[in-house]
Amino acid sequence: MPDSPQKKSVCVFDFDGTLVDSMGGFADLAAQLIAEAYDRPRQEAREAYLRTSGLPFFQQLEVLFPGDARNAATAAAFEARKQEGYFGRPFFQDVPAAITGLQERGLRAVVSSNNGQELVEAYLERQARPRFDLVLGFKKGFAKGKAHFERVLAHFGLKASEMLFVGDSLHDARQALEFGVDFVGRVGTFRREQFQQVHPRAATVRGLDELMGVLCR
Numbered sequence: 001m002p003d004s005p006q007k008k009s010v011c012v013f014d015f016d017g018t019l020v021d022s023m024g025g026f027a028d029l030a031a032q033l034i035a036e037a038y039d040r041p042r043q044e045a046r047e048a049y050l051r052t053s054g055l056p057f058f059q060q061l062e063v064l065f066p067g068d069a070r071n072a073a074t075a076a077a078f079e080a081r082k083q084e085g086y087f088g089r090p091f092f093q094d095v096p097a098a099i100t101g102l103q104e105r106g107l108r109a110v111v112s113s114n115n116g117q118e119l120v121e122a123y124l125e126r127q128a129r130p131r132f133d134l135v136l137g138f139k140k141g142f143a144k145g146k147a148h149f150e151r152v153l154a155h156f157g158l159k160a161s162e163m164l165f166v167g168d169s170l171h172d173a174r175q176a177l178e179f180g181v182d183f184v185g186r187v188g189t190f191r192r193e194q195f196q197q198v199h200p201r202a203a204t205v206r207g208l209d210e211l212m213g214v215l216c217r
Contacts, residue, residue: 003111008182008215009158010133011102014054014144014167015113015120018186019208022089023053023168029082030057035075038065050189054171056114056138083119087126098208099130105212108133108156111146112165147174166211173199 017023031046038045052060058075059088063168067069099109109132113120119139124135136148152163165176168186176183177199185204192204203214 007162008107008164009099009162010110010152010156010164011211012110012112012149012163012165013099014165014172015111015115016168017053017168017189018166018172019095020089020123021092022086023050023189025085025089026082027053030060030078033074033078033081034061034064036213037070038068052171053170053189054114054144054167054175056143061205086119087123091127092205092207094209096129098211099132101212104106105132108154110134110136112139112144112152114144146170146179148168149175149179149181150192164215166208170194170198173202176202184211 004136010077016026027046027049030049031042034040034045034049035042048064049060052063055063057078058071061068061071061075066198095143109130111124111132111134115137117135117139119175120135120137124132134152136151138144141147149160149163149165152158153160160179160181163181164184165172165181166184166186167173167176168189170190171184173183173195182194183199183202185192185202186208187204187206190209195202195204205211205214
């Protein structure tokens, strides 16, 4: 990791589970739908959802149940029902001050989500702060990972070495490693050692209020 915050120019943040305290509710919903559609024990279904988190849900189902004819309907049900009460799910308590603090030190803050662009923007419009410098959601052919990273670098005229990705899933860590950017994992769903098994140089934080300390190591 860099030894001063000036060595990074932009921090890219995964959305659900990193900024927004939503993963528990999503995991419960996914567990219910998977248990009902595929006749699996609910706890097993919940663990499978979390294990493959970081992908759009329809891709998670393809990983878990390749080519299953039930996947499309189950994914559609998840996308429809996850919006119920979504705007009432809060940012983690540490998020507003942490993002504002990074921006005050000259870093840009970017959202990278596999939720649809309109849903992410609608959520953020309802929040008084923070205000992000760029917001990227999912569109066909434009997902979190390489496509979003390339857009960030082009938008700000930066190199990969100037970007940091912060996420809460092993898939996030894998995407950062494959693209060649530094990664910080928010522990919770996964532990420090699990992140480092995927991305050996990964740092971890328990909350985003620890992020500046990581940047200044």
